[in-house]
Amino acid sequence: MLDELKKKAREILKAGDAQGVLGLKRGLFDVIHPHVFTAAEELDSLVTEPKWPLAKTARAILRDRPGDFRLAVAARGCDERAVVELIKRNQIDRERILILGYTCGSEQAKACLCSRPWPEKRVAGDIVEGIDPLADDRVRPYLEGDDRARMERWAEQLRRCIKCYGCRNACPICICVPCKLEDDLWVERGAVPVEMVPFHLIRAFHLSDTCVACGACQEACPAGIPLMTLQLSMREALRKEYNYEAGLEPERTSPILSDFNREPRPGQALPDWIHTMDRKT
Amino acid sequence: MSTDFVRTICPYCGTGCGIILRVEDGRAAATYPDRENPVNRGTLCVKGWFAHEFVHHPDRLTAPLLRKGDSFEEISWDEAIGIAAERLRETAAKFGPDSIGGLASAKCTNEENYLFQKLIRAAFKTNNVDHCARLCHAATTVAMVDTMGSGAMTNSISDLAGAGCILFVGSNAAESHPVLMGEVYRAVDAGAKIIVIDPRETPVARNADRHLRIRPGTDIPLVAGMMRHIVDIGLHRTDFIAKRTENVDELTAFLHEWSVERSAKETGIEAAVIREVAETYARSENAAIVYCMGITQHICGTANIHALCDLAMLCGHVGKPFSGIYPLRGQNNVQGACDMGALPGVYPGYQSVADPAVREKFEKAWKTELPSAPGLTVTELIGAAGSSVRALYIMAENPAVSDPDVNHVMASLQRLDFLVVQDIFLTETARFAHLVLPGACFAEKTGTYTNTERRFQLLHRALEPPGGAKGDFDILCLLGRSFGLDFDYASPGDVMAECARLVPAYGGISFERLEKTGLQWPCPDSTHPGTRFLHEGRFTRGLGRFVVPRYVTPAETPDAEYPFYLNTGRVFSHYHTGTMTRRSPFLIREIEKAYAEINPDDAVALGVGEGGGIRITTRRGSIVTTARITKRVDKGSIFAPFHFTEARANALTNPVLDPASKTPEYKVCAAKLEKVPDEAG
Numbered sequence: 001m002l003d004e005l006k007k008k009a010r011e012i013l014k015a016g017d018a019q020g021v022l023g024l025k026r027g028l029f030d031v032i033h034p035h036v037f038t039a040a041e042e043l044d045s046l047v048t049e050p051k052w053p054l055a056k057t058a059r060a061i062l063r064d065r066p067g068d069f070r071l072a073v074a075a076r077g078c079d080e081r082a083v084v085e086l087i088k089r090n091q092i093d094r095e096r097i098l099i100l101g102y103t104c105g106s107e108q109a110k111a112c113l114c115s116r117p118w119p120e121k122r123v124a125g126d127i128v129e130g131i132d133p134l135a136d137d138r139v140r141p142y143l144e145g146d147d148r149a150r151m152e153r154w155a156e157q158l159r160r161c162i163k164c165y166g167c168r169n170a171c172p173i174c175i176c177v178p179c180k181l182e183d184d185l186w187v188e189r190g191a192v193p194v195e196m197v198p199f200h201l202i203r204a205f206h207l208s209d210t211c212v213a214c215g216a217c218q219e220a221c222p223a224g225i226p227l228m229t230l231q232l233s234m235r236e237a238l239r240k241e242y243n244y245e246a247g248l249e250p251e252r253t254s255p256i257l258s259d260f261n262r263e264p265r266p267g268q269a270l271p272d273w274i275h276t277m278d279r280k281t
Numbered sequence: 282m283s284t285d286f287v288r289t290i291c292p293y294c295g296t297g298c299g300i301i302l303r304v305e306d307g308r309a310a311a312t313y314p315d316r317e318n319p320v321n322r323g324t325l326c327v328k329g330w331f332a333h334e335f336v337h338h339p340d341r342l343t344a345p346l347l348r349k350g351d352s353f354e355e356i357s358w359d360e361a362i363g364i365a366a367e368r369l370r371e372t373a374a375k376f377g378p379d380s381i382g383g384l385a386s387a388k389c390t391n392e393e394n395y396l397f398q399k400l401i402r403a404a405f406k407t408n409n410v411d412h413c414a415r416l417c418h419a420a421t422t423v424a425m426v427d428t429m430g431s432g433a434m435t436n437s438i439s440d441l442a443g444a445g446c447i448l449f450v451g452s453n454a455a456e457s458h459p460v461l462m463g464e465v466y467r468a469v470d471a472g473a474k475i476i477v478i479d480p481r482e483t484p485v486a487r488n489a490d491r492h493l494r495i496r497p498g499t500d501i502p503l504v505a506g507m508m509r510h511i512v513d514i515g516l517h518r519t520d521f522i523a524k525r526t527e528n529v530d531e532l533t534a535f536l537h538e539w540s541v542e543r544s545a546k547e548t549g550i551e552a553a554v555i556r557e558v559a560e561t562y563a564r565s566e567n568a569a570i571v572y573c574m575g576i577t578q579h580i581c582g583t584a585n586i587h588a589l590c591d592l593a594m595l596c597g598h599v600g601k602p603f604s605g606i607y608p609l610r611g612q613n614n615v616q617g618a619c620d621m622g623a624l625p626g627v628y629p630g631y632q633s634v635a636d637p638a639v640r641e642k643f644e645k646a647w648k649t650e651l652p653s654a655p656g657l658t659v660t661e662l663i664g665a666a667g668s669s670v671r672a673l674y675i676m677a678e679n680p681a682v683s684d685p686d687v688n689h690v691m692a693s694l695q696r697l698d699f700l701v702v703q704d705i706f707l708t709e710t711a712r713f714a715h716l717v718l719p720g721a722c723f724a725e726k727t728g729t730y731t732n733t734e735r736r737f738q739l740l741h742r743a744l745e746p747p748g749g750a751k752g753d754f755d756i757l758c759l760l761g762r763s764f765g766l767d768f769d770y771a772s773p774g775d776v777m778a779e780c781a782r783l784v785p786a787y788g789g790i791s792f793e794r795l796e797k798t799g800l801q802w803p804c805p806d807s808t809h810p811g812t813r814f815l816h817e818g819r820f821t822r823g824l825g826r827f828v829v830p831r832y833v834t835p836a837e838t839p840d841a842e843y844p845f846y847l848n849t850g851r852v853f854s855h856y857h858t859g860t861m862t863r864r865s866p867f868l869i870r871e872i873e874k875a876y877a878e879i880n881p882d883d884a885v886a887l888g889v890g891e892g893g894g895i896r897i898t899t900r901r902g903s904i905v906t907t908a909r910i911t912k913r914v915d916k917g918s919i920f921a922p923f924h925f926t927e928a929r930a931n932a933l934t935n936p937v938l939d940p941a942s943k944t945p946e947y948k949v950c951a952a953k954l955e956k957v958p959d960e961a962g
Contacts, residue, residue: 064310160462162462163327
């Protein structure tokens with residue numbers, strides 16, 4: 001798989017389709033770190049492990065470079081979906097980015113609770129089936145029980161927050177300017193731990209229709225809070241009610257934005273998913 | 282144009298997280314957590330995420346500065362090195378070797394600290410070299426050497442995840458060492474019990490199973506009560522005590538004086554709770570003790586740590602994985618600065634200056650005669666400034682904000698004949714200097730830091746120092762050569778190689794071996810994998826020694842005139858004297874102004890509202906700050922972070938010292954609290 005990826009990356013650099021390839025490099029002493037490859041020969045040291053979400057870094061590099069700089073990104077399925085969401089929000093110019101998609105193995109998919117461990121624009125790797133995150137033992141405890149039990153479970157986790165902003169910083173799509181977490185109206189400055197509702201739930205709502213479930217938030221959390229789990233129910237609801245999944249359809253607007261004029265009115269039933277975090281059986 | 286990702290180590294606390302700087306055309310554009318670093322594995326705290334923000338600050342020093350009256354004048358490096366060498370040499374000639382002193386830096390690399398102590402010892406023939414470890418964990422070094430033979434954290438950070446019980450004593454790790462809390466929560470999720478001993482309701486305490494809000498300074502009564510109960514009901518590990526330790530009889534005799542009821546009375550904690558936490562700790566298969574400044578910075582700091590070591594040995598919770606004693610080192614390289622011999626009594630590797638064989642080894646290696654008498658400590662050097670000590674060389678320390686009773690410190694600094702300060706900003710201390718040397722920050726140097734778990738880790742230079750600033754390594758080499766020393770090192774790696782030859786425990790350390798994951802000392806040879814935990818099968822000193830912890834009440838307790846307890850410490854978004862964090866816009870946004878925490882009842886009694894002006898006064902001095910009203914502090918207590926130069930908590934603190942370690946009692950003194958009328962208009 002890696003050879004196919006390197007081959008395609010070399011072609012892109014040689015043809016001048018991009019001036020750099022963002023990916024992981026195995027450097028001296030086998031140390032692995034992100035890198036912008038600019039020469040075809042250098043790509044021998046391109047690797048794909050470990051998982052290292054790079055969509056937000058790609059956005060940052062493109063913003064720091066002149067408009068004629070084009071960047072290719074070695075991307076897993078979740079990286080690709082994040083790039084698509086960033087393009088939809090005018091955060092990345094689609095003319096300046098190329099996706100070099102590769103698939104994830106089943107072990108990685110399980111570790112990530114990933115239902116779609118492959119990119120749409122795939123240049124390397126075979127597709128393996130994803131898993132159903134809502135059926136997973138790591139997620140079930142946060143879906144089961146009544147409101148109060150679930151609230152307590154979450155409170156116990158979110159109380160561990162050290163206010164590092166890592167979830168926001170690592171999330172590829174968490175890019176509002178100004179950020180609501182830096183708004184005195186919602187979040188008290190200088191206070192640790194943060195208040196659960198304004199800090200964590202504002203973030204969850206902001207990302208409700210854009211979260212691509214890459215897991216960067218919880219992987220960046222020093223306290224180990226299962227932050228991605230906060231998003232999974234909403235992702236499931238959008239999939240079920242609207243056949244919509246963030247990052248899949250570049251041309252389609254989120255139903256949350258497009259369906260305001262079809263909000264439920266008196267006498268009209270609310271979708272069943274709003275009553276529970278869990279899927280209805 | 283180019284984009285580079287440079288792997289290096291966070292410059293803030295002693296956790297030692299790996300970071301990756303994104304460098305765009307010579308400017309640090311962003312900081313990312315290093316997913317491959319074994320310490321933080323892809324996570325960071327807020328200070329780490331914004332570690333690049335101060336690097337290009339316009340306040341960075343870019344040329345050597347020479348005092349001319351009340352102002353400074355930029356001079357060349359040739360002039361600066363010439364003046365430093367001449368003035369220091371003159372002073373030593375006139376007043377003798379011990380009139381010179383040096384403060385090394387827990388912010389600088391191992392190699393720089395090695396060179397610094399070598400310079401002071403070899404050029405001036407004095408052991409007057411120390412650094413701020415004196416102010417934090419000197420009590421640890423003394424007490425853990427007494428009891429176990431090594432002053433370092435016994436286990437690894439990752440071991441915490443496997444503990445069945447974690448006892449926090451005077452550590453607010455969630456704000457001061459945030460990233461290692463991840464391991465604590467992994468333990469909690471696996472069923473571990475968390476017990477917190479702290480007068481304040483810290484974020485750690487809020488996540489604990491038990492929070493013991495003891496009366497300030499009563500740690501020994503509490504631990505004594507716990508040990509007494511453990512012995513009373515036979516939970517102590519007799520086999521471990523018999524095989525691995527000595528002097529237990531003296532301890533048990535001491536415990537006879539400490540009934541659980543007496544302990545309860547002294548600490549303000551219910552006897553039943555003391556019994557419960559003692560049993561939780563003793564019964565766990567593996568149990569860890571995590572502690573920090575809340576217990577070392579007391580007049581009986583060394584005895585406090587004796588008590589914790591006794592507790593661990595009594596229960597056999599040391600010398601095995603997932604257990605042990607975890608002194609959390611405060612600065613990125615305070616462990617390393619100690620390891621490198623930036624201490625008045627020891628050469629690198631804790632080898633005593635008084636031992637003739639050791640001294641001979643260093644004399645031979647350094648090709649010079651060396652003094653045998655131990656030098657002065659930080660607090661003694663400052664105290665003697667202007668009398669027996671005439672010139673000081675301070676590398677990247679800021680005692681004018683960080684030391685106790687700073688008004689006294691500033692007066693002392695002004696009495697010096699010659700003060701040279703090497704730093705990246707014109708700090709409050711540098712303002713008193715005759716000569717200021719502009720150094721480099723973490724992003725601009727190659728070298729190593731040693732984190733709190735004894736792990737040597739490699740820094741990679743990502744940037745050039747700004748303007749005419751130089752790397753501290755280069756400055757030290759220039760100075761060394763100007764004194765005729767063999768400071769002809771081609772790179773910091775050569776310094777580490779010299780150190781590895783002279784210190785058996787670091788014999789296997791080399792830059793090449795550190796690239797991927799670092800190495801934890803002891804690491805005696807080039808194939809040794811490093812040491813995850815100490816004292817396996819045998820304590821470093823042979824048998825573990827029970828030392829009776831002598832309880833001394835705080836030097837100052839509240840009275841009619843000064844009715845409040847004053848406690849000082851850190852907050853999550855700032856670091857020490859604020860030279861770096863208070864030049865980082867994101868961190869400033871989080872906490873901008875000086876404040877102190879006071880209890881709601883006291884606020885009502887005083888008529889002060891949230892954010893209102895207050896004056897805190899002690900027998901040393903007085904500051905005006907703002908009130909943050911919170912139940913995190915008990916009624917009758919004040920907590921003042923020490924980061925704020927405009928309201929220096931250390932203008933208030935008591936410079937009384939723990940006699941064994943010379944650590945000041947930062948954590949308790951008596952204070953008066955007054956309302957300050959709001960400013961007109």
